[in-house]
Amino acid sequence: MTVLSLGIVKGLAGQIIGTAVGIGVSVAIRAAMGLPAEVTEGAVIVGILVGAGGFLVAVGAMTDWFKWMAGKEIPVRHGPPEGKPVWTRYFGVDYSHKVIGIQYGVTSVALLFLAGLLALTFRLELTGPGLQFLDNHTYNTIFSTHGIVMIAAILVGVGAMANYLTPLMVGASDMAFPRLNAFGFWINVPAALIVAASMYVGGWDTGWTAYAPLSVNAPLGMQFVLLGVWMIGLSSIVGSINVIVTVLHFRAPGMSLFRMPIFVWSVLATSIIALTATQLIGLSFLMVSAERVLGMTFFSPNLTPGALAISSPPGQVLLFQNFFWFYSHPAVYVFILPGLGIISELLPVFSRKPLFGYRIVALSSIAIALIGFLVWAHHMFTSGMFEGLRVPFMITTMLVAVPTGVKFFSWVATLWGGKISLPTPMLFVLGAISIFLIGGLTGPPNGVVVTDLFLHDTYYIVGHFHATMFGGFIFPFIAAIYYWFPKITGRMYDEGLGKLHFWLMLPGFWLQSLAMARVGLLGMRRRIADYDAALGVDLGQLLITIAGFAIGFSMLIFLANLIISAVRGRVASANPWESRSPEFQLPSPIPEHSYEQPPVVTGEPYDYAEPGSVYVRLSSVSSAAD
Amino acid sequence: MDQLFAGYAFLIAFFFALIVVIMVYSAVVFRRKKGDDEPGTNVHGNSVLEVIWTIVPLGIVLFLSGVGAVYLAETMEPEVDEMVVKVTAAQWSWRFDYPEYGLSSSELILPKDRQVLFVFESLDVIHSFWVPEFRLKQDIVPGITTSLRLKPTLTGSYTLRCAELCGLNHDYMLAPVRVMEPADFDAWVTSRTELSPLSPAERGKQLAELNGCVGCHTADGSSSVGPTWLGLYGSEETLTDGTTIVVDEAQLLQSILDPNAQIIEGFLPDLMPMGFGDTFTQAELEDLIAYIKSLSG
Numbered sequence: 001m002t003v004l005s006l007g008i009v010k011g012l013a014g015q016i017i018g019t020a021v022g023i024g025v026s027v028a029i030r031a032a033m034g035l036p037a038e039v040t041e042g043a044v045i046v047g048i049l050v051g052a053g054g055f056l057v058a059v060g061a062m063t064d065w066f067k068w069m070a071g072k073e074i075p076v077r078h079g080p081p082e083g084k085p086v087w088t089r090y091f092g093v094d095y096s097h098k099v100i101g102i103q104y105g106v107t108s109v110a111l112l113f114l115a116g117l118l119a120l121t122f123r124l125e126l127t128g129p130g131l132q133f134l135d136n137h138t139y140n141t142i143f144s145t146h147g148i149v150m151i152a153a154i155l156v157g158v159g160a161m162a163n164y165l166t167p168l169m170v171g172a173s174d175m176a177f178p179r180l181n182a183f184g185f186w187i188n189v190p191a192a193l194i195v196a197a198s199m200y201v202g203g204w205d206t207g208w209t210a211y212a213p214l215s216v217n218a219p220l221g222m223q224f225v226l227l228g229v230w231m232i233g234l235s236s237i238v239g240s241i242n243v244i245v246t247v248l249h250f251r252a253p254g255m256s257l258f259r260m261p262i263f264v265w266s267v268l269a270t271s272i273i274a275l276t277a278t279q280l281i282g283l284s285f286l287m288v289s290a291e292r293v294l295g296m297t298f299f300s301p302n303l304t305p306g307a308l309a310i311s312s313p314p315g316q317v318l319l320f321q322n323f324f325w326f327y328s329h330p331a332v333y334v335f336i337l338p339g340l341g342i343i344s345e346l347l348p349v350f351s352r353k354p355l356f357g358y359r360i361v362a363l364s365s366i367a368i369a370l371i372g373f374l375v376w377a378h379h380m381f382t383s384g385m386f387e388g389l390r391v392p393f394m395i396t397t398m399l400v401a402v403p404t405g406v407k408f409f410s411w412v413a414t415l416w417g418g419k420i421s422l423p424t425p426m427l428f429v430l431g432a433i434s435i436f437l438i439g440g441l442t443g444p445p446n447g448v449v450v451t452d453l454f455l456h457d458t459y460y461i462v463g464h465f466h467a468t469m470f471g472g473f474i475f476p477f478i479a480a481i482y483y484w485f486p487k488i489t490g491r492m493y494d495e496g497l498g499k500l501h502f503w504l505m506l507p508g509f510w511l512q513s514l515a516m517a518r519v520g521l522l523g524m525r526r527r528i529a530d531y532d533a534a535l536g537v538d539l540g541q542l543l544i545t546i547a548g549f550a551i552g553f554s555m556l557i558f559l560a561n562l563i564i565s566a567v568r569g570r571v572a573s574a575n576p577w578e579s580r581s582p583e584f585q586l587p588s589p590i591p592e593h594s595y596e597q598p599p600v601v602t603g604e605p606y607d608y609a610e611p612g613s614v615y616v617r618l619s620s621v622s623s624a625a626d
Numbered sequence: 627m628d629q630l631f632a633g634y635a636f637l638i639a640f641f642f643a644l645i646v647v648i649m650v651y652s653a654v655v656f657r658r659k660k661g662d663d664e665p666g667t668n669v670h671g672n673s674v675l676e677v678i679w680t681i682v683p684l685g686i687v688l689f690l691s692g693v694g695a696v697y698l699a700e701t702m703e704p705e706v707d708e709m710v711v712k713v714t715a716a717q718w719s720w721r722f723d724y725p726e727y728g729l730s731s732s733e734l735i736l737p738k739d740r741q742v743l744f745v746f747e748s749l750d751v752i753h754s755f756w757v758p759e760f761r762l763k764q765d766i767v768p769g770i771t772t773s774l775r776l777k778p779t780l781t782g783s784y785t786l787r788c789a790e791l792c793g794l795n796h797d798y799m800l801a802p803v804r805v806m807e808p809a810d811f812d813a814w815v816t817s818r819t820e821l822s823p824l825s826p827a828e829r830g831k832q833l834a835e836l837n838g839c840v841g842c843h844t845a846d847g848s849s850s851v852g853p854t855w856l857g858l859y860g861s862e863e864t865l866t867d868g869t870t871i872v873v874d875e876a877q878l879l880q881s882i883l884d885p886n887a888q889i890i891e892g893f894l895p896d897l898m899p900m901g902f903g904d905t906f907t908q909a910e911l912e913d914l915i916a917y918i919k920s921l922s923g
Contacts, residue, residue, distance in 0.1 A: 136794050205793050213768060214751045214793055301769020317752065317767050352658070353666030357676050382754060382765045382789075384772040387702075391695045398687035402680060408645055409679040415652040418666035422653065430649060437645055441638040444687065448694035450701060451630055453762040457754060457789040521631075523758035525789055528797035532785065609668035 002084065007092020008189065011059030015190050018054020022047035041223055042293045048194055048227050055190040060093040061183045076178050079592055093186065095178035098590060100185050101164025102488065104156050105481070107188060111153035112474075113555070114196065118146040120552055122529075123545040129533040139529035141203030141221065148195055148208040148225055152232050154335045154469065156188055157477050159239050161338050162267040164484070166243055168583035168590070169261045171252025171599040171616065176245040184238035187231050195228035207527055209328075212299035212320040216291045223292065226285040233278040236334070240271035247271075252582070252616070254601030258359055261581055261605050266341025269365035270334050273372065277330040284323035321383055325376035332465075333372040336436070336472025337365050340407055342480050343429050347411055349579045350426040351418030354606040357410045364403035371400045381452045390449045397447035404440055408433070423577075424498030428479035431506045436471025438513050439464055457527075460520025467513040475505075478558065485562070486576050490589040491569030497561040501554045508550035515543040580605060580615040595619075627697060627761050637686070701762060702775060708741040715746065715753035715766045718795035718851070719841030720786060729818045732835035734786055734803040737811035741777040749838075754790035757803050763789050778805040794897070795841065795851050830917025833910055842897070845921055851897060853890050859922040864891045878915050882906070 003009060026043035030036070056062055064074045076095050080086045089099055090106075122142050125134045134142070163181060167174050175181050198204055202219035215222055247268050251260065290296045297315040348355045355361060377385055377393040411433055420426075442464040445451045455461060478501075485493045519540035524531055531537060575584040582599050583590065597619035607613040656666070711734070712723040723730045734757075736742060746755060746766040755774060756763035759782070764774035788799035806814065824832070834840055842852035853863075859878065864870050866889045871877060880887055885898035906914070 136797065140791075140794070140796075205791070207791050211752055211791075214791070217751075314769065317769050351656075351666050352664075353668065354670045356669065357671040360671070360676055382763050383752075384765050384767045384770055391691075391698070394694060395688070395691050398691050399684075401687050402684050405683040406676070406680055409675070412645055412648045412652070413669075413672075413675065415649060415656065416667075417669065418652065418656050419658040419662060419664060420653055420656045420666075421658045430653065433649060434646055437642055441641055444637075444690055445631070445634045448630070448690055450627055450694050450698040450762075451634070453701075453764075454627065454758075456763060457756075523787075525756075525787055525797075527791040530797045532787075532800075534785070607668075609665035 007059045011055040014054035014058025015051045019047040019051030022050030052190040059186050061186045064179050093182045095182055097163050097167050097175045100181050101160050103185050104160035108153050108157035108160055111149055115146050115149035118142050123548045126541050127545045131530050136529050140205040141199055144207050145199050154473050155236055158338050162243050169264050171582050172250035175242045177242050181242050184235045187235040191228045191231035194224050198224035215288050226289050230282045230285055233282045236274045236278050240275035243267050243271040252598040263341040263345040265362040266337045266365045269369040270337045273330045273369050274334050277327045280323050280327035321380050325379045329376040330372045339473045339476030342476040346429045347414045348606040349577050351415055351420050352608045353418045356413035361410050364406045367403040381449050382456045394449050425479045425483035427502045428475050432471050432475035435467050439467030439471050458520035459516045459524045463513050463516030470509055486572030487588050489566045492572040493565040494561050501557045504550055504554035508547045512544050512547035515540045582616045585618050705741040708743045710743050712745045716749035716838045717793055718799040719838040720801040721836050727815050730836050735814050736778050736805050737808040738781050738805055744774045746772045751792050752790050753788045753792050756789035757784050757786050759784050765790055781805045826913045826916035827920035830913035833914055855918050855921045857922050859919045866891050
């Protein structure tokens with residue numbers, strides 16, 4: 001009976017019932033109005049929304065708020081559900097930021113595997129010219145879904161790191177708004193299901209960027225994606241509020257802003273972006289929905305009869321791109337700033353010396369966040385945008401390279417003269433730097449307008465963003481999982497398997513990046529199921545596919561390592577890395593109430609080489625030192 | 627532009643080596659030896675270095691921006707004797723009109739060393755004009771007119787490839803491009819504009835190429851979005867509703883005027899444009915049907 005009482009199972013039941021009710025009521029209203037009683041796209045939209053709402057109510061994410069509306073005082077519930085096994089708390093609404101962080105983390109890894117499988121499927125198709133086993137429509141749907149699921153995986157993974165680590169690192173007992181935190185996590189589950197379902201309700205041919213007018217006329221799968229992404233964006237906004245308030249108001253005594261662990265700076269910068277920009281993708285996707293279902297014409301020009309004849313005032317095709325990229329460019333900084341924060345966080349620990357230029361590194365995250373709002377039209381240089389603005393956007397785009405470069409130089413200077421050890425987390429950090437460097441250096445050719453006119457929509461761009469995503473998120477995320485694994489589980493991961501994972505994944509990824517850039521320069525376009533043998537890219541495509549499979553296998557090794565070690569790994573000490581960070585002064589696994597009393601901050605976070613210096617003092621109740 | 631790419635290659639190699647070599651060197655030379663519990667050097671920062679590695683990259687990126695802006699302006703310079711070519715893009719085919727010569731073509735034929743001003747129109751969704759050897763590309767956006775200036779400098783055969791995802795057949799939205807010596811180009815123009823009598827089937831072939839039919843229907847039997855025309859006339863086909871028909875002239879005419887009325891099994895409705903009844907005259911429709919018939923031997 002335990003399975004049926006799990007929150008997620010109840011939630012799924014709620015979603016199914018809600019979807020049926022939403023569609024049923026819509027069709028009934030249609031019939032009552034004298035319209036044909038069909039399941040129209042409008043009815044599907046109502047079904048999806050009521051279904052998601054049904055999930056959230058049934059899983060219990062709204063329960064406390066409903067009680068508040070009824071006038072009842074409900075304290076925040078701590079600890080596992082009463083009378084149920086501890087593991088069930090991970091499958092339902094729990095308010096502890098550590099549980100929510102793990103829920104986010106597991107969901108992120110699951111989405112990474114889903115998107116990875118989709119990638120390997122179409123990579124197999126691309127090994128040679130000609131269509132081997134996919135048709136155009138299926139191919140288009142699969143790569144589009146790969147893109148959007150990866151983005152969801154990254155947003156959810158950022159949520160994992162931000163939620164698990166922020167309170168621990170600032171010395172707080174939890175996030176500022178625990179119920180909002182749980183709500184923010186649980187939105188992602190129905191949303192991910194809705195996005196994945198898009199493949200089965202007709203698919204969609206537009207790529208994750210969903211440009212109008214193609215998206216206005218795309219099959220029903222497009223609508224699922226538009227709504228699913230809107231929901232994931234809502235989760236992102238809600239999570240950012242929590243991070244910002246927690247960082248600004250709940251730091252431990254003595255922890256001034258420039259005494260915070262550097263990772264906290266990075267999630268603060270990330271949250272500023274997510275809080276303010278995400279609305280734009282929600283808006284642009286909602287406007288496409290309104291065109292599809294309500295016949296509005298935001299993005300549709302008047303065309304000659306026989307094409308897409310519309311009798312309303314003409315719209316503007318490029319308006320979609322401006323709205324979309326106004327979020328989606330800053331979004332990539334949401335994806336990478338936490339990962340770059342992880343790199344900055346781990347290098348001092350494994351070099352036993354301070355983070356070089358801590359203040360300037362902290363401020364560089366804020367600078368990237370702010371400048372990142374001013375560059376979006378570099379995705380539109382070929383679009384027919386107002387030509388006079390291309391050079392200004394080129395200049396702002398190139399400016400973003402400066403604070404990013406500052407991070408690279410600080411990292412190298414942190415390593416120089418250190419006492420460097422190379423356990424698996426550190427290997428992934430160094431690998432991340434090398435890959436993010438490839439991604440970053442392939443940026444300026446895209447930022448310079450005249451060369452972008454060649455590179456846009458080629459595999460060079462695909463190589464650029466895969467390198468920045470892997471180097472800025474995937475590798476650091478993996479490093480973080482290995483690094484905090486002993487803290488979370490109380491057991492150590494297997495170091496041998498970890499190194500195997502790394503040495504398979506890193507060369508795989510280097511090969512993939514270089515081959516993608518090469519085939520792009522040879523003229524291979526993006527988003528095509530079949531390519532011309534005359535391009536001479538067959539070998540490059542084969543290499544990319546082989547690299548992809550190497551990466552996939554290495555991730556299976558990773559998964560096996562995590563699962564086996566969590567169950568049977570060697571019991572870990574409280575501070576295996578001799579870190580000065582507050583959470584490593586606690587026992588492993590961390591107790592329910594992390595800090596019985598807030599820790600007191602008496603020194604700098606990265607004074608590894610300062611003899612006798614102390615960063616935080618925990619109260620004797622909390623500390624692992626006894 | 628190729629010089630700029632060469633410059634990038636140098637800069638990328640230089641900075642990549644700078645960071646990675648120092649990183650790998652550090653990981654080896656500064657490796658902590660077993661039993662060594664000493665910390666690393668107690669350095670928090672260095673203002674001079676921090677200023678240098680902010681200012682120098684700033685200078686480099688601003689320099690690249692300047693060079694890029696100058697090159698961009700060069701590509702956009704109009705020339706007095708430039709030739710206008712109107713390009714019409716539709717799902718999933720191309721059409722080229724030469725107003726200066728009053729001719730239309732489904733292949734892009736250009737003379738060497740003469741600047742072309744391409745003027746673009748899309749009939750449906752966003753497409754993009756790209757011949758990799760010509761380097762520059764430009765999106766083709768419904769509702770607005772976009773343009774691009776190019777001067778081909780090498781004779782040869784190339785392929786125009788749509789460079790913006792435009793739906794189902796985007797990967798195959800291609801057109802042949804040939805750059806010729808000016809004398810050969812003039813000869814081509816003459817041969818296209820001479821009023822040589824064409825047979826109905828030959829006229830129909832031109833109509834099919836210029837009006838986007840070839841974007842979905844092949845003439846050589848290969849499969850595409852719509853049924854191939856090779857051997858179509860006179861064949862027995864099963865429809866999506868299970869009935870069997872023999873494809874005759876009446877059925878071909880209905881397929882053009884009312885595409886969704888009868889769909890052959892294995893193909894999808896709602897893909898073929900609905901307005902060809904308004905676009906073509908009766909004579910043109912007869913020519914098209916004559917062409918399709920000619921592909922049945």
